[in-house]
Amino acid sequence: MELIIPITGNVKHAITLDPTVWIFDDRRIDLDEFFSEDFVEKDEMEEYKERMGKHWSREIMEGATYPPTLKSEKRFEKDKMLSSSFGIVLKPFIHNAVPSANATTFTLITKDEKYTYPLEEASNIIFKFSHNGKPLREDGPVHVLFKDGSNQDSPIRYVLAIQVD
Numbered sequence: 001m002e003l004i005i006p007i008t009g010n011v012k013h014a015i016t017l018d019p020t021v022w023i024f025d026d027r028r029i030d031l032d033e034f035f036s037e038d039f040v041e042k043d044e045m046e047e048y049k050e051r052m053g054k055h056w057s058r059e060i061m062e063g064a065t066y067p068p069t070l071k072s073e074k075r076f077e078k079d080k081m082l083s084s085s086f087g088i089v090l091k092p093f094i095h096n097a098v099p100s101a102n103a104t105t106f107t108l109i110t111k112d113e114k115y116t117y118p119l120e121e122a123s124n125i126i127f128k129f130s131h132n133g134k135p136l137r138e139d140g141p142v143h144v145l146f147k148d149g150s151n152q153d154s155p156i157r158y159v160l161a162i163q164v165d
Contacts, residue, residue: 002160003141009106009164012098017162019129019141022088023081031085031128035149082133087126087145094122097164105165108144111158115144119164124148128155 005017022028026048094106099119106122108115117125127142129135136143144156 003135003137005141005159005161007093007097007162007164009162010100010103011164012100013096015093015097017093017127019127020135022127022129023086025088027092028086028088029126030080031087031126031145034087034126035152084130085128085132086130087128089123090125090127091122094119094162094164099164103164107163107165108156108159109161109163110156111160115156116165127159 003018003020005019006014007017008014099106103119105116105118108117124147126145126147128145129140129142135141139157140159142159144159145152
């Protein structure tokens with residue numbers, strides 16, 4: 001099984017996605033939280049500013065050395081990465097490929113079928129790339145989930161490529 005997903009077709013830049021590195025991407029979503037009732041979608045820029053503000057305040061108050069609380073926070077994050085299920089929204093990748101002005105749809109090409117959606121739907125599609133801390137090697141490299149959770153129990157599997165039309 002191939003672990004990369006090309007985005008090709010009616011785009012300015014044909015790009016290749018490597019889901020194995022998304023675990024380090026700040027845009028990753030903890031799917032256990034996301035599909036719970038308590039999830040609140042946050043603005044990425046506001047969240048970044050808040051984290052940087054807290055970091056800056058901590059450095060001013062405590063110096064550049066890492067206090068014990070920061071070490072335990074890092075350990076907690078590491079443990080979470082090794083045990084949680086994660087996904088990432090498709091839209092930024094389609095955006096980075098720069099679809100042509102006349103492009104209207106994208107097609108998810110799987111081992112058995114093709115699924116076509118309007119380009120606007122890319123923001124409602126999540127690529128699940130990790131289940132319980134493990135990459136999706138058997139039926140992956142990603143599973144396609146809808147943000148509304150309607151296909152959470154039966155995701156689209158075996159994604160081989162994305163074709164923009």
